[in-house]
Amino acid sequence: FQSAAIISPSAPRRNREANTSHPHGQRSPRLFRDIIASSHPAAGHHKDGEVPKDAVVPHEYMLSIYRTYSAAEKLGLNASFFSSSKSANTITSFVDKGTDNLLHSPLRRQKYLFDVSTLSEKEELVGAELRIFRKALGAPQAAGPFHLQLYPCRSDKPLDSRSLDAADSAETGGWEVLDVWDAFQTQRQHRSQLCFQLRAVHGKSDAEVDLRRLGLDRSGRGQQEKAILVAYTRSRKRENLFNEMKEKIKSRRSAEEKPARAEGLGEGPPRRRRR
């Protein structure tokens, strides 16, 4: 029997280097360190400024999923063993593209926008959640509980809600996870964009509060603090790695050709690319 644990790459390096220990005090096996050492510099243990500017920096949540499940794999455990994987064999993260409308003060509503066009229709969706980072504000802004309520942008049927204790949430920041599986069933059918609207009410009243007082405003957030939409899917057919590669080459080629074509660089009829 061996233990597996999630190590957050953002833990203080000294702490992490000295003893990569399991939360319950056991020393993490060597293979764990192998996994950390063998992954891409963009996977979280790069020194600042080392990652190329246009590189996609994976979200910490995705890094922790990868590290946990691949460590479990080495121990012969399948990812579906973890309830958090919802028995998915593919987990895709989409970064929020929405911005706060700063002209609106106070900020009573927020729209979260996601481009999910790359999500395969062939895979079965087994779960979907919206993860929003709530900053710690220090002093509580008001007494009593707040209720976060999430809606599709074009419907007033609530998707999910969460209660926040004013004192707790003021002292500690954290991720609020809201289930948006229903949204995929209704909005996804005919659209590649998903839009959610968030509001918060105070106690039993229906009065909306300023989301900034709950640490939810999006100004000044780094990549790792942006909201992400996580879709858990399961493919019925065995995935072919070369399909993935072909898709990549195709999308890369079209990205390369697009500016060239726009500038008319190609004189005369376009030359066939040597395969």
Add this chain to the structure above:
Amino acid sequence: TAPNNRHGKRHGKKSKYRCSKKALHVNFKELGWDDWIIAPLGYEAYHCEGVCDFPLRSHLEPTNHAIIQTLMNSMDPNSTPPSCCVPTKLSPISILFTDSGNNVVYKQYEEMVVEQCGCR
């Protein structure tokens, strides 16, 4: 029947050429896939190599057909090729990569690592 040697000991050298699992390190960077694969940079895939000669050992879990083909090959190598040394058991690996929309995806790919070789 397999020739018995006088000492009853196994031929160390011969077993080396028999069908078995060999090391194979795959480096995604060398494949040119490191622009879309975030982790891992590479992994131990192993591969199967060696001859399937008569008699086939049980750990190679040969199919009946492979046993017949190997027998015919041992009787007349020109008439029938030997059976093939192939992976008989494989396991998955997890890959973290960016898709065509630059979204970060975790996927478990089946049949990526050879766990066991056999004759088929």
